[in-house]
Amino acid sequence: MSAAIPSELTCKELVELVTDYLEDVLPADERTRFELHVCSCTGCRAYLSQIRALVRASGRLAERDLPAAMRDEVLHAFREWKRT
Numbered sequence: 001m002s003a004a005i006p007s008e009l010t011c012k013e014l015v016e017l018v019t020d021y022l023e024d025v026l027p028a029d030e031r032t033r034f035e036l037h038v039c040s041c042t043g044c045r046a047y048l049s050q051i052r053a054l055v056r057a058s059g060r061l062a063e064r065d066l067p068a069a070m071r072d073e074v075l076h077a078f079r080e081w082k083r084t
């Protein structure tokens with residue numbers, strides 16, 4: 001198993017990494033994968049801007065602040081997008 005070429009992030013991974021990304025604690029390579037995925041995935045771009053708006057509104061960010069229902073909703077929406 002080679003780690004030379006990082007595989008593309010999945011939407012699910014992106015959702016899991018989004019708080020780390022916004023807190024700027026992701027390692028550089030993870031951050032690059034994150035940004036590559038956001039560039040190529042409309043759904044995750046929308047998700048990221050939603051989260052950013054949420055962070056602006058609350059002034060802070062913590063994993064527990066992301067409503068689980070919202071997470072599920074987004075992941076469900078991803079599945080719908082993938083189907084089309």
Ligand SMILES: [Zn+2]
Nearest residue numbers: 011041043044
């Ligand atoms: Zn995505």
